[in-house]
Amino acid sequence: MLNIIRPGTNIDFASKRHIFLSLSVVVLIATCVLFFVRGLNYGIDFSGGAEIHLSVPKAWDIGKLRKELTAGGVEGLKVQQIGEPSANEYLVRAHGDEKSLGTVSGKVNETLQKTFSPTDFEIKRADVVGPAAGALLRKQGFLAMFYALLVILIYVAIRFDSRYAPGAIVALLHDSLIVLGVFMITQYQFDLTILAAILALIGYSNNDTIIVYDRVRETIHMHPEYSIEKAVNKAVNETLGRTIVTSLTTFMVVSSLWFFGGQVIKNFAFALMIGVIVGTYSSVFIASSVIIFITNYQKKRQAFENKKGKKRKQYNVRPEPKLH
Amino acid sequence: MERSWWGKFFVLVCFLVFAGIYVYPTVADLDLKKTNFPFKQKINLGLDLQGGLYMVLGIDFDNVYKDFISRQSNQLEDRLKEKSIKASNFEVLTKDYSLDDPRITFEYPAAEKEAVQQLIKDEFWSLRLTGDEQGHFQLGVSRTHRKTIRENTLNQSIEVIRNRIDEFGVSEPSITSQGADRIVVELPGVKDVERAKSLIGRTAKLEFKMVNDKDASSVNLSVLMGEAKEKGIVFDEEGTQKFSDYVRSLNEFLKVKLPKNTEISFERIQGKTGKVTSRVPYLIFSKTEVTGEDLQDAQVQYDPDTRMPAVSFSLSPRGAVLFDKLTGDNIGNRLAIVLDNIVFSAPTIQSRIGGGRGQITLGRGSHDEVLKEANDLAIVLRAGALPAQLEFMEQRVVGPSLGQDSIRNGSFAGIIGAALVFLFMVFYYRVSGVIAVASLTMNVLFVMAILVGLGATLTLPGIAGIALTIGIAVDSNVVIYERIREEVRSGKKLLAAVESGFQKAFRTIFDANITNAAAAGVLLMYGTGPIKGFAVTLLIGIVCTLFTAVFVCRLLFELYLKMLEKKTSPTLSI
Numbered sequence: 001m002l003n004i005i006r007p008g009t010n011i012d013f014a015s016k017r018h019i020f021l022s023l024s025v026v027v028l029i030a031t032c033v034l035f036f037v038r039g040l041n042y043g044i045d046f047s048g049g050a051e052i053h054l055s056v057p058k059a060w061d062i063g064k065l066r067k068e069l070t071a072g073g074v075e076g077l078k079v080q081q082i083g084e085p086s087a088n089e090y091l092v093r094a095h096g097d098e099k100s101l102g103t104v105s106g107k108v109n110e111t112l113q114k115t116f117s118p119t120d121f122e123i124k125r126a127d128v129v130g131p132a133a134g135a136l137l138r139k140q141g142f143l144a145m146f147y148a149l150l151v152i153l154i155y156v157a158i159r160f161d162s163r164y165a166p167g168a169i170v171a172l173l174h175d176s177l178i179v180l181g182v183f184m185i186t187q188y189q190f191d192l193t194i195l196a197a198i199l200a201l202i203g204y205s206n207n208d209t210i211i212v213y214d215r216v217r218e219t220i221h222m223h224p225e226y227s228i229e230k231a232v233n234k235a236v237n238e239t240l241g242r243t244i245v246t247s248l249t250t251f252m253v254v255s256s257l258w259f260f261g262g263q264v265i266k267n268f269a270f271a272l273m274i275g276v277i278v279g280t281y282s283s284v285f286i287a288s289s290v291i292i293f294i295t296n297y298q299k300k301r302q303a304f305e306n307k308k309g310k311k312r313k314q315y316n317v318r319p320e321p322k323l324h
Numbered sequence: 325m326e327r328s329w330w331g332k333f334f335v336l337v338c339f340l341v342f343a344g345i346y347v348y349p350t351v352a353d354l355d356l357k358k359t360n361f362p363f364k365q366k367i368n369l370g371l372d373l374q375g376g377l378y379m380v381l382g383i384d385f386d387n388v389y390k391d392f393i394s395r396q397s398n399q400l401e402d403r404l405k406e407k408s409i410k411a412s413n414f415e416v417l418t419k420d421y422s423l424d425d426p427r428i429t430f431e432y433p434a435a436e437k438e439a440v441q442q443l444i445k446d447e448f449w450s451l452r453l454t455g456d457e458q459g460h461f462q463l464g465v466s467r468t469h470r471k472t473i474r475e476n477t478l479n480q481s482i483e484v485i486r487n488r489i490d491e492f493g494v495s496e497p498s499i500t501s502q503g504a505d506r507i508v509v510e511l512p513g514v515k516d517v518e519r520a521k522s523l524i525g526r527t528a529k530l531e532f533k534m535v536n537d538k539d540a541s542s543v544n545l546s547v548l549m550g551e552a553k554e555k556g557i558v559f560d561e562e563g564t565q566k567f568s569d570y571v572r573s574l575n576e577f578l579k580v581k582l583p584k585n586t587e588i589s590f591e592r593i594q595g596k597t598g599k600v601t602s603r604v605p606y607l608i609f610s611k612t613e614v615t616g617e618d619l620q621d622a623q624v625q626y627d628p629d630t631r632m633p634a635v636s637f638s639l640s641p642r643g644a645v646l647f648d649k650l651t652g653d654n655i656g657n658r659l660a661i662v663l664d665n666i667v668f669s670a671p672t673i674q675s676r677i678g679g680g681r682g683q684i685t686l687g688r689g690s691h692d693e694v695l696k697e698a699n700d701l702a703i704v705l706r707a708g709a710l711p712a713q714l715e716f717m718e719q720r721v722v723g724p725s726l727g728q729d730s731i732r733n734g735s736f737a738g739i740i741g742a743a744l745v746f747l748f749m750v751f752y753y754r755v756s757g758v759i760a761v762a763s764l765t766m767n768v769l770f771v772m773a774i775l776v777g778l779g780a781t782l783t784l785p786g787i788a789g790i791a792l793t794i795g796i797a798v799d800s801n802v803v804i805y806e807r808i809r810e811e812v813r814s815g816k817k818l819l820a821a822v823e824s825g826f827q828k829a830f831r832t833i834f835d836a837n838i839t840n841a842a843a844a845g846v847l848l849m850y851g852t853g854p855i856k857g858f859a860v861t862l863l864i865g866i867v868c869t870l871f872t873a874v875f876v877c878r879l880l881f882e883l884y885l886k887m888l889e890k891k892t893s894p895t896l897s898i
Contacts, residue, residue, distance in 0.1 A: 001898065002752050007813055053726070102716060106518060124726040126517075126719075133380060133717035144850035151842040159835060193785060196847060196855040200789075200862065203843030204796065207836040211803065214832045242799075242806040245752065249745045249802075250795035256741035257788055262733030264372070264726075265788055272792070 005241040013236050014229035017289035024174055024286055031181035038184050043191030044093070044127060046141070048134030049076070050104040052092040053125040056116060059088060065111045074100055074107075083263060089124075098130040141195045145176065148202050156206075160213060163298070167290035168209050171282040175205045178278045179271055188267050197271035204250070205279030208243060209287040215239050216291060228295045232288045240284070247280040332879055340766065343773035350776060367776050369512075370783035370857050373731050375724035376512035377520055381481075383505050384713040386423040388477050390416065393451075393465055397428040400448060407443065409436045417462075424470070427454060429462045474504060480711045482507055485524055487707035492523055506717065517721050519700070525714050527664050528704035530616030532650070535658035535670050536607045539583045545605045549588075552577050561600065568665060585610050589660065591667040594689060606667050608660050613650045618643025620680075622705035624698045627685060633698040635684045637705060644680025652676040663701075734787035742768070742794050749798065753805055755897035759884060760801040763877040767797050770868040771861065780864075783857030793865030796840070800873035804829040805898055818896055822885060826878055833873055841866045 013020075044051045062079045069077055069092075076095035083089045094104050105126045112121045129137070149172055157165040176198050183190050215235035223231065254276060258269035349356065350367045371378050394416045404411045410433055417427045432440050440461065444451060450469035455462030465473070482499050485507065489497045498510040514520050552558070552574050559570040567590075575587045582588070587610050590603040620640045627634040639647055651659070651673050660670040661684055669685055684701070686694050746764070749757040771790055775782060808825030816824065844866065847859035888894040 001809065007809075098715060098717075102719075105721070122723055122725060123721070124723045126721040128716070128719040130715070130717045132382070136717075140850050144846055147850070148843045148846040151846060152839050155839055155842060192851075192855055196785060196851065196858050199843055199847045200792065200858070203840040203862075204792075206839045206843070207796065207799065210836045210839060211832055214835060238810070239806075242802050245802045245806075246795075246799040249748060249798045250792070252744040252748065253738075253741035253791050253795040256744060257734075257737045257791055260733060260737035260740055261788070262730060262737075264730055264784055265734065268785065268788060 003241065004244050005237075009240065010233065010237050011240075012233060013285065013288065014233045014292055017285070017292060020285040021289050021293075024282075027181070028174065028177055031177050031184070034181055034184045038187070040180065040184055040190040041187045042138075043189035043194075044129045044134065045191040046134050046138040047095070048101075048129050048131035049093060049095045050074075050101045050126070050128045051094075052105060052108055052123060052127075053082075053089065054092065054108065054112070054121060054123050055087065055089045056112070057088065057120040060090075060115065062090065064115075065092070065108065068111055069094065069104065069107055074104055098132075101128045101130065104128065137192065141192065144199060145195070145202070148199055149173070152202070152206055156210070156213075160217060163294050164213050164217075164291060166294060167287045168206060168213070170290050171209050171287040172202050172206060174282050174286055175201060175275060175278045179274050182274050183271070188270065191267075193265070193268045194271050197268050197275065201272060201275035201279060205275065205282060208246070208279055208283035211242065212236060212239050212283050212288055213291075216288065228292050232292055236284055236288050243280060243284060247276055251276050329879070329882055332875070336876060336879060339770070343766075343769045346773040346776045347769060350772070365776055365779075367772065368779060368781040369727070369731075370781045370786065371510055371512055371720070371727075372722050372784050373727045373782065374512055375722045375727045376510065377514045377517055378511075378718075378720040378722075379509045379521075379524070379716060380502065380718035381507045381509065381525070381714040382717045383477060383481060383507070384715060385474060385477065385505065388473060388712045389424055389465060389470070390418060390426045392473060393426050393428055393463075396448060396451060396463075396465075397430075400428075400444070401430075403443060403447065404432075404440070407439070409433070409439055409443075411436075411440065421464075425464055427462050427464045429455070429460055431459050432461060434459055477711045478504070478507070481714065484708050484710050485509060488523055488703055491703045491707060492520070494520075507714070513724075517719075519696075521716065521719070523700055523704065525716060526704055527710045527713055528616065528701075528707075529664055529709045530619065530705060531612045531662045532614040532647070533589075533608045533610075533612055533660045533662055534650075534654060535660050536583065536586050536609055537657060539586070540607065543581075543583065543607060545588065545607060548578055548581060549574070549605065551581075559603075571665065582607070589662060589665060589667050591670070604667075606660060606670060608662070608667070614639070614643055614646050616705065616709050618646065618680075619705060622702045624695070624702050625683070627683065630685070632686070632691065633695045634686060635698050635702050635705065637682055637684065639680030639682075641680075644678070647680050647682075648676060648678045730784045731787075734784055738787060738791040738794075741791050745794055745798055749801070753801075753898055755884060756805055756808075756881075759877060759880045760798065760805070762880060763801065763872045764794055764797055766876055767865075767868050767872045768794065770871070771864050774864045774868070775861065778864075780860050781857055782861070783855075785855060785858035786861040789858045789861030789865065793862065793869065797865070797869040797872065799836070800829075800833045800869055801877060803832055804873065804877065808896070808898060812896060812898070818888065818894060819885060821896070822881060826874075826881075830874060833870070837866050837870055 066077055066079060074094045074096050076093070078093040080091050080093075081089065082091050092104075092108060094101065096104075105123070105128065108126075109123065112123075149169060152172065153165050153169050156168045179198055179201065180190075183194065188194075212235060215238055216232055219226065219231040219235045219238075220228075223234075226234070251273065254269050254272040258266060258273055261269055345363050346365070348354075349359070349361060349363060349365065354361055354366075356364045356366065397414050397416060401411065401414050411430050414428065414430045417429060421427055441453075444453070444461075444463070448463075450466055450472075451463045452466040453461065454464045478501055482501060486497075486499050489499070489509075489511065494511045494514055496512055498508075500508050502508045509524060511520060555577065557570070557573050557577055559565065559567060571588070571590065575582075578588065586607055589606050589608050591606065592600050593602045593604060595601040618640045620638050620643070622635055622637045624633050625636045626632070654673050655675060656673065658670045658672050661668045661682075663684070686697050686701070689697075742764075746761045749760045749764075751757070753760060768790060771793060774780075804825055807829045808821055811821035811825050812818075841863060844859050844862040848856060848863065851859050888896070
């Protein structure tokens with residue numbers, strides 16, 4: 001029997017929870033600062049604009065293309081070479097209103113035809129998103145993120161206990177924000193596929209969190225005499241092997257997508273790679289710490305109110321529902 | 325083996341055979357037309373994988389409301405006249421009201437107030453009263469009718485686009501609505517993007533209007549246009565302004581200077597290369613005598629005089645009667661053929677034209693270009709006019725080679741990723757790892773079979789979704805195995821350990837997958853295009869994961885346990 005984590009391992013996560021929580025808070029504050037200082041590099045999906053991916057037979061002077069497009073009322077023109085230098089592939093980006101954007105693709109084609117024979121060059125991809133459509137996609141995208149979190153919050157609150165739900169959501173917010181933060185630092189383009197990656201990540205990371213929570217609940221049920229710290233520690237340690245194995249296998253898949261999947265999904269896979277790492281960290285360290293925090297807070301408040309003589313509802317853990 | 329096991333095994337084999345039949349044509353890349361294989365369906369590839377054109381079109385409802393309310397205004401005026409109620413000063417107001425709620429006003433004699441109100445209530449139920457003071461009524465379109473207008477416009481637009489594309493000839497086009505005011509058009513394999521765009525986006529509103537030659541001597545159009553130019557109303561051929569916007573502001577500016585019920589419209593003069601060299605203004609009557617709605621057919625024919633392609637049309641019986649009367653009444657005057665507010669030609673009526681046939685001559689250019697233009701014009705005229713102006717909000721073109729690269733790279737990356745996971749599982753869990761690999765393989769097979777069966781579309785993020793499913797599906801196996809290991813460590817016997825391992829793990833797996841599915845569901849609702857593909861594969865993957873983890877993996881484990889029982893000192897290889 002191979003074991004990544006030796007059975008009976010007992011790492012004291014609970015006592016170090018302040019370290020993890022403060023580390024994450026610092027990172028999150030940094031992300032928020034970054035948002036205002038640097039912001040996300042929105043792709044054309046969200047900002048509106050044109051993006052044309054083309055390949056030509058030989059190295060090519062892009063100055064001419066730039067001049068003609070600028071003359072045609074196209075703003076914010078950027079041309080860059082992508083992929084292998086020998087492949088001679090370029091990415092042309094532009095901003096502007098609906099009408100001038102509509103002509104970008106045709107103008108690029110025209111310019112290329114002057115230099116190369118039509119069979120030699122190829123426009124591999126041409127995306128044009130009008131400013132109005134971009135704003136709409138941005139709004140819908142963030143709404144989607146919001147609804148995904150809301151659905152998970154409700155499910156966890158019903159299936160577990162209202163006390164578990166905040167931890168799950170904190171962990172998910174934590175993961176999404178950190179991935180956003182990494183995209184702010186790297187200034188990789190943030191587009192629809194990255195948003196999809198973050199949503200997939202919300203599902204994945206919550207999967208991890210639920211498995212830890214499930215064990216916490218079971219431990220509390222079997223050992224009611226345990227303090228919350230002890231119960232959480234036991235649960236996290238017992239599930240640690242599974243958490244690491246699963247994260248490892250998922251990481252194998254997304255890193256191979258990143259490495260071999262080609263230009264189009266490279267950033268998508270990158271977001272997932274970051275997400276798997278952060279998601280694992282958050283379910284082990286953050287989600288469990290939040291439960292301890294909330295339980296202790298409730299205990300204190302209860303003790304305080306008992307002192308005042310008011311009888312309040314007891315915050316007992318709901319017994320495990322029978323499912324047989 | 326027990327009978328119940330064999331029963332379950334039989335079910336699994338049936339599933340596998342079915343899934344195999346569904347997936348085989350895709351994996352073996354069969355030519356569906358030639359093959360003898362009984363099942364003839366392949367996985368649908370998204371536009372990002374097979375190349376093509378994806379467009380989102382927005383509908384400009386503002387003009388639709390305006391057109392609707394001005395038509396209602398004309399009808400109301402006619403009806404009041406018939407009832408000999410003297411109402412006057414009918415006017416369409418757009419300036420002070422929001423664009424989606426234009427108004428009309430008119431004056432009525434105080435004595436007739438109730439009669440007017442009754443008429444509006446009885447016959448113009450789509451209008452609502454928005455103002456009533458000192459002999460003025462102001463009316464707007466009612467809220468419910470605005471909704472009806474929106475829905476009808478959307479549905480009609482989709483219908484018209486579909487007709488046009490059918491005639492254009494694209495295999496498996498998809499035209500759907502998105503929200504209340506957008507249309508998504510997906511055309512796989514289309515290469516000539518500009519042509520497809522002009523075919524879809526063109527309103528194709530055909531109108532026949534009379535040219536006002538009577539006032540030609542008193543109204544000097546070039547002087548008037550000069551006056552407008554001084555006020556900054558001018559069209560720059562190289563600029564980004566829409567020509568239609570220029571014409572609209574020009575007519576608004578000159579409204580007081582032009583004779584009543586007339587407007588300026590332009591004809592385009594093209595050079596040899598097809599480029600617009602100049603625009604000739606015409607003073608025409610605003611009233612539309614005959615419209616494209618009365619068109620019955622349009623075909624490409626050769627003009628006997630110029631030997632160039634032209635579009636000949638025939639009108640419906642009703643249109644023919646109108647046309648007959650119109651030409652009879654206006655011999656010697658010029659008739660303007662106006663398409664999308666641009667004068668195509670303005671021939672002088674030589675004699676009464678019966679039978680409702682006519683011809684639209686096109687601009688100049690090479691023979692091939694004119695022929696192409698004639699073909700497209702005939703298509704749009706036959707398919708009918710769009711009820712509203714469409715705007716291109718989003719447009720994505722994927723070349724065929726990029727799609728093929730994506731399929732190759734995506735599948736390769738997926739296979740490498742899966743191979744790594746399989747190796748790790750066998751290394752870490754030994755025999756149980758082999759069981760996990762078997763159930764994972766079946767999982768992928770089922771996902772693909774369901775994709776084919778549902779006719780869902782596979783996109784590049786979809787391929788990533790399948791790869792990710794492998795990563796996530798492993799988790800259920802890991803959860804089960806770690807549980808069994810714990811039970812074994814706690815001293816339970818083999819069978820009991822496996823039994824309680826599966827049982828305890830089940831609820832965890834179920835909870836985890838449900839929340840995962842919820843996130844994927846949200847993605848499906850809000851996502852568009854390729855992202856929808858990702859959500860679909862993820863959802864199917866989750867369903868298959870639950871099935872394989874609970875049913876398949878368990879079945880194989882029972883087989884493994886039976887084999888162990890024959891040994892003298894059985895230990896679980898996990």
